[in-house]
Amino acid sequence: MASLGIIISLVIIFGGLVALFLRSVLGHEVDRRIIFLFIFIAVAAPILFPLTFSEKATEVVKGVFNKVESLPAGSKVLLSFDFDPAMAPEVQPMANAISRHCLEKGHKVIFMSLWATGQALLTQSLQDYILPGFPEKQDGVDFVNIGYKAGNEGVLNVIITDFRKMFPTDVNSVPLDSIELFDDISSAKDLDLVIAIGGGKPGPKEWVLFIGDPGDVPIGFGVAAVVAPQLYPYYPAQAIGILGGVKGAAEYESELMKTHVRFRYMDTPGLRMMGPQTLAHMVIMCFIIIGNIVYFRSRRREKQT
Amino acid sequence: MKRQVPLLITLFVGTLLIFSVFIPPMENIGENFTLFFDIIAVFAFFLGGGNLVRVHISKLRRRKKDYGYSIITLVGFFFMLIVGLFKIGNPGGIAASVTAEGSIFQTTFTTVLIPLQSTMYALLAFFVASASYRAFRAKNREATLLLVAAFIILLGRTPFGMMLTSWVPDSFSVLQVPNLAIWIMNSPNLAGQRAIIIGIGLGVVSMSLRLILGVERTYLGEDRG
Numbered sequence: 001m002a003s004l005g006i007i008i009s010l011v012i013i014f015g016g017l018v019a020l021f022l023r024s025v026l027g028h029e030v031d032r033r034i035i036f037l038f039i040f041i042a043v044a045a046p047i048l049f050p051l052t053f054s055e056k057a058t059e060v061v062k063g064v065f066n067k068v069e070s071l072p073a074g075s076k077v078l079l080s081f082d083f084d085p086a087m088a089p090e091v092q093p094m095a096n097a098i099s100r101h102c103l104e105k106g107h108k109v110i111f112m113s114l115w116a117t118g119q120a121l122l123t124q125s126l127q128d129y130i131l132p133g134f135p136e137k138q139d140g141v142d143f144v145n146i147g148y149k150a151g152n153e154g155v156l157n158v159i160i161t162d163f164r165k166m167f168p169t170d171v172n173s174v175p176l177d178s179i180e181l182f183d184d185i186s187s188a189k190d191l192d193l194v195i196a197i198g199g200g201k202p203g204p205k206e207w208v209l210f211i212g213d214p215g216d217v218p219i220g221f222g223v224a225a226v227v228a229p230q231l232y233p234y235y236p237a238q239a240i241g242i243l244g245g246v247k248g249a250a251e252y253e254s255e256l257m258k259t260h261v262r263f264r265y266m267d268t269p270g271l272r273m274m275g276p277q278t279l280a281h282m283v284i285m286c287f288i289i290i291g292n293i294v295y296f297r298s299r300r301r302e303k304q305t
Numbered sequence: 306m307k308r309q310v311p312l313l314i315t316l317f318v319g320t321l322l323i324f325s326v327f328i329p330p331m332e333n334i335g336e337n338f339t340l341f342f343d344i345i346a347v348f349a350f351f352l353g354g355g356n357l358v359r360v361h362i363s364k365l366r367r368r369k370k371d372y373g374y375s376i377i378t379l380v381g382f383f384f385m386l387i388v389g390l391f392k393i394g395n396p397g398g399i400a401a402s403v404t405a406e407g408s409i410f411q412t413t414f415t416t417v418l419i420p421l422q423s424t425m426y427a428l429l430a431f432f433v434a435s436a437s438y439r440a441f442r443a444k445n446r447e448a449t450l451l452l453v454a455a456f457i458i459l460l461g462r463t464p465f466g467m468m469l470t471s472w473v474p475d476s477f478s479v480l481q482v483p484n485l486a487i488w489i490m491n492s493p494n495l496a497g498q499r500a501i502i503i504g505i506g507l508g509v510v511s512m513s514l515r516l517i518l519g520v521e522r523t524y525l526g527e528d529r530g
Binding site (some may be wrong): 030032035036038039043054055056057059060084085086087088089107117119120121122123124127132145147150151155156157158161162165166171172173225228229230232233245247274277280281282283284285287288290291292294295303 | 309332333335336337339340342343346347388397400401402403404405406410411412414415418420421422423425426427430431433434435436438439441442443444452455456459462463465467483490491493495498499502
C-alpha cells in the first residue's frame with residue numbers, strides 16, 4: 001500500500017514536472033503557487049507513505065561518531081541543547097541519537113542548555129526518547145540534567161574554571177556537590193568531550209572559543225543544515241566533526257544501527273526525514289532547470305525582437 | 306558629567322577585562338564580571354517584559370487595528386509567567402524543575418509552542434523553492450558558478466547523488482557528486498568563511514577599542530559632542 005502510494009505520488013510529481021518543462025520550452029513562467037503545490041506533495045507523500053534510503057556516514061559525521069565510540073566507559077560527555085522548537089525538527093533527532101550512543105557506551109552524560117527554550121526540549125528528549133531505552137541508568141550517577149542558565153557565552157566563560165559557580169544545583173535543585181557524577185568534575189576542563197547541538201548564538205562557535213580552545217576539550221557539532229557551511233573553518237583542528245541537518249542525523253543513525261545491535265530497530269527520525277528532504281531537493285532542482293529554460297527562451301526572444 | 310561617567314566605566318571595565326584574559330592571576334575578575342553581567346541582565350528581562358505589556362495594553366486601550374492579537378499575547382505572556390514562576394501543577398512542587406514532565410509549563414510548551422514554531426520554520430521550504438526557481442539563473446559567469454555549486458550541494462545532500470555517480474571508478478572518486486559537494490564545502494566555502502571570520506574578528510577588535518577609548522559614543526544616545 002505504502003509503495004503504491006509513493007509510486008502514485010512520484011508519477012504525479014514527475015508527470016507534472018514534465019508538463020511544466022514542456023511549457024517552459026515555450027517560454028511560460030511557473031506561478032509560485034504551483035511551486036508551493038509541488039513542494040507540498042514532495043514533502044507530504046514520503047511522510048504519508050514512508051520512503052527511506054540507506055545512508056553512508058561521511059568523514060565529518062564519523063569524526064563525532066568515532067570519538068564517542070572510542071572513549072572509554074565512564075568518560076564525561078557534555079551535551080548542550082542550544083536550540084528552539086523551530087530548529088528542533090532538524091537537530092533533535094541527532095541530539096537523541098548521540099545521547100543514546102553515549103549512554104550505551106557507558107559514558108557519564110551531562111545535559112545542559114544555553115537557550116531558554118532548550119531546557120524544555122531537553123526534558124522532552126530525555127522523557128520521551130532517551131531514557132525509556134535505558135531504564136537502568138540513574139539520575140545523578142549515569143547522567144545529570146543541569147538545565148538552562150542565562151548569560152550566553154558568559155556561562156561558558158565561568159564553567160571553564162568553575163562549574164559550581166554558575167550551576168550550584170541541577171535542574172531539580174539538587175546541589176552539584178551531592179551529585180556523584182560531579183565528584184571529579186570541577187570545571188569544563190575535566191570533560192572528555194563536549195557536543196554542542198544547535199546552530200544559533202550562543203552555539204557551537206562559542207563552545208569552541210570559550211571551552212574547546214582554552215580548555216583543550218574536544219568539541220563536536222550537531223547543527224542545522226544552513227549553519228554547517230559556516231563551521232567548516234573549525235574542522236578538523238578545533239572541532240572533531242560536524243553533523244549538518246537531517247542528513248547528518250541520518251548518517252549518524254545509520255552508523256549507530258550498523259555498530260550496535262541494540263539500536264537496529266530503534267526509531268530513526270533522521271532516516272525517515274531523508275525521504276521528504278530528498279524528494280524536495282529533486283523538485284527544487286527540477287524547478288531550477290525549468291527556471292533557466294524559461295530565462296534562456298525569453299532572452300532569445302528578446303534578441304530576435 | 307552625564308557622558309563622562311559612562312565613558313569612564315566603559316574604559317575601566319573594558320581595560321580590566323582585557324587584562325583578565327592575558328594575566329592569569331586576574332582570571333577571577335573576568336569570571337566575577339560575567340556573574341555581575343548575569344545579574345544586570347535580569348533587569349533587562351523586567352524591562353523587556355514590562356515594555357511588551359505596556360505596548361500591548363496601549364494598543365488595546367486605543368482599539369488599534371488587530372488589537373485581538375494583543376489580547377492573545379498578553380494572556381499567553383501572563384499565563385506562562387504565572388505557571389512558570391509559581392510552578393503551578395508541577396508534580397515535584399516548587400523545588401522541582403520548571404520544565405518537569407507533566408507540569409503545566411512543560412505541557413503548554415510541548416503542545417503549543419513547539420508545533421507553532423515548527424510550522425513557521427517549515428514554511429521556509431516553500432519560500433526556498435520559489436526563491437531558487439527565480440534566483441538561480443545563469444545570467445552571468447558568477448551566477449552560473451553559484452548555480453552549479455548549488456546544484457551539486459543539493460544533489461550531494463541526497464542519496465541520489467551517490468546513485469547517479471556510483472559508476473565513476475574509485476580512482477576518480479572525487480568526481481562523485483557527494484565528494485564534489487564535500488570538496489565545495491572544504492575548499493571554496495572554507496576559504497570564504499575564513500575570510501569572513503577573520504574580517505569579523507578584526508572588526509570586533511577595532512570596535513571594542515573605539516568603545517573602550519571613548520571614540521565610539523553612539524551607545525550613549527544622541528551625540529552632542
